[in-house]
Amino acid sequence: MAFTFNPYAPAAKYKTAAAYFSMEFAIDQPLKTYSGGLGFLAGSHMRSAFELKQNLVGISVLWSFGYYDQGRNPDQTMRADFRRKYYSFLEDTGLVFPITIHGADVHVKVLYLAPEVFGTVPMFFLTTDIEENDYISRTISHHLYDPDAAARVAQSILLGVGGGRLLDLLGRKTDVYHLNEGHGLPLAFYLYEKHGRDLAEVQKRLVFTTHTPELAGNEERPMKLLTDMTFFGTMPEEDVRRVARIENDALNYTLTALRFARKANAVSKVHGTVANEMWSHYEGTCPIIPITNSQNGLYWRDQQLAAALKSKDDTALLARKRELKKELFKIVADQTGNLFDPDVLTIVWARRFAGYKRADLILRHFERFVALAANASRPIQVIWAGKPYPLDQSAIDLFNKIITSTAHLKNCAVLTGYELGLSAALKKGSDIWLNTPRFPREASGTSGMTAAMNASVNLSIADGWIPEFIRDGENGFVITHSDESLPENVKDDQEATALLDVLENKVLPLYYEQPKNFLKVVKTAMKDVEPAFESGRMAREYYELLYKV
Incomplete structure (x- = not known):
């Protein structure tokens, strides 16, 4: 039977159809798809959005090995263990579709977390760890925050482009695309292509949350790597440089998201001040307002x-x-x-x-x-x-x-x-x-x-x-x-x-x-x-x- 997406009728005040893209979600103890505070925040958001009956869906990656299991060596010091995870409560949608990574087709399988399982909005988890892919492609969704640069870029394409394509395949009209941090940035270029390479049309739909004043947390990659990995879809590099205002040989995910989004938020009032000091002097960035993070009671x-x-x-x-x-x-x-x-x-x-x-x-x-x-x-x-x-x-x-x-x-x-x-x-x-x-x-x-x-x-x-x-x-x-x-x-x-x-x-x-x-x-x-x-x-x-x- 074909997958039918029709979870619940949203409350009248929350009919705007939004999709929330996050590399990690801490939903419940059995689902090991998170590393820390970013995931805890995203998980609480999905729960409260469900309680309010908001017209929101969550989109992420199903990490085959999670982040890691923290154990001890014989001398009691820390050891990182990696064990494959299996989740019987995720529904196989039957949806498998190709996206382009490094110039080649990579097949993406979609699993569904229904609202009644953990009390969240509907959530979709993407994986490349399927038989249709070669081994390297399968490893894209193995480890959250893979240390290899090319793998990390591939993971961003999976989240952003994979999530964007999924919403189109579902036939869901999405009014707002919400990037939780810059990890899913390829979504912006996917939307740019979809809407006739009109930046204003992307900005009508895209919003962004920046979480960290730490430079290491604001991902930046060489343009050559991103171009080689097909990070920008079919966009020629000169068009990318012009639209994203790239002035050197690296692209900063946060800065680019701020240029493609209509509005962004920092995650506390203090962070709002810091984020504006960091980014607002750059030409073409959107307003950054504070919306303080919180947790589900x-x-x-x-x-x-x-x-x-x-x-x-x-x-x-x-x-x-x-x-x-x-x-x-x-x-x-x-x-x-x-x-x-x-x-x-x-x-x-x-x-x-x-x-x-x-x-x-x-x-x-x-x-x-x-x-x-x-x-x-x-x-x-x-x-x-x-x-x-x-x-x-x-x-x-x-x-x-x-x-x-x-x-x-x-x-x-x-x-x-x-x-x-x-x-x-x-x-x-x-x-x-x-x-x-x-x-x-x-x-x-x-x-x-x-x-x-x-x-x-x-x-x-x-x-x-x-x-x-x-x-x-x-x-x-x-x-x-x-x-x-x-x-x-x-x-x-x-x-x-x-x-x-x-x-x-x-x-x-x-x-x-x-x-x-x-x-x-x-x-x-x-x-x-x-x-x-x-x-x-x-x-x-x-x-x-x-x-x-």
Whole structure:
């Protein structure tokens, strides 16, 4: 039977037909098609768009081996394992079609995730890992963020051109194409060809979300590689250079997307300022507005904690929080052999492992940290978790350094396997959610939102979404960041001192000596984080501020 696409009737206010292209989606624990925050954000968006009955579809790639499975070597250091994934809950649409990569046909198979499976908008996953393709073509959809440059370009063509062609084959009239980051940029050139090489027609339909002020996160490739790989379809290189305003021998995905889009958004107010400073001086770029990232409450919040907050039952809230800490500590014991105490203040640093996020900032003044950790009257427990990019050796070295430097401390643990399930356990089982990026390099940082939903208090550098949320001492704690003009090592020293000062002089006294006041901070954060940082607000703003002409 032929595949019929007719999922649900959209709500009247969301009839504009939109398609959301993302290289990764964190939808649910069984579906391993994500690496970190970009995927977590996209997954929450798909859930909230479904709850609002928006006329939106999600388009991505089905990664045969996922990102990677994080395991341990015999000495407890990190190991990246790659295992093929199979998903019985994805429906074979029967759709197989060719796209052109490196001048040759590559066949794309389409699988469908129905809304009722995980509570998302309809989603389509593209794969080249099928018998119709040769081995090299099959590997295009093997690994999320393949380290090989040509493979990465091919993956972008698969997402952008494959997704564009899919929508046409489905016969779905699409009013708005939404690129989540620049990975799917070939879509812009596909639309350019489709609409008679009229840039204005593309700009009517294309919108773009930029996520990172990190240069490494704004992909750039040599024009020769892109041309050789058929990144621009049938467009001659001279036309590409003219329309995309290429002035050298490389194409920047973000800058090009900003020139082909009608409007773009940054992912927090701070990031909006940074993104405009980075890009708006270039000729031909579209406006960049802030739409702050957020997370889906229905998926992330613990129902019993939320019910206790609503009923103003402090006893029930504290009892449930203690249960959740004990559940997390079972994972700690299983992985590390350390037995943690649910009555001890528990600090968690957990997110994608990257150098600028500074997982080890709390350890920078190590002797002071050890003295603080050894204080019997005000004890602490600290947990780290996160996935480095598998070829980012400096990030892997940092992960392993934290393991070895804290191995002798019974109140410290480094966990492996940072996916949706562990992420949820860490947020629900922590008292303090630690966030220590170098300002202003954290565009948004949504993990603290879901922590706050689950009675975990943010202790953070005022970067990303934090300035929009935290009122210091009322619903969280701010670590003062240093003058941006200082050398990084000086800033790291100063901010490590500021972190330990806040912990020692504010957080610990409140937790142990004024527990009712600490609970007040917890409850205020739980109340403040929703609806402002719940993804229903974000999904509505996309329609109202980004999709609306």
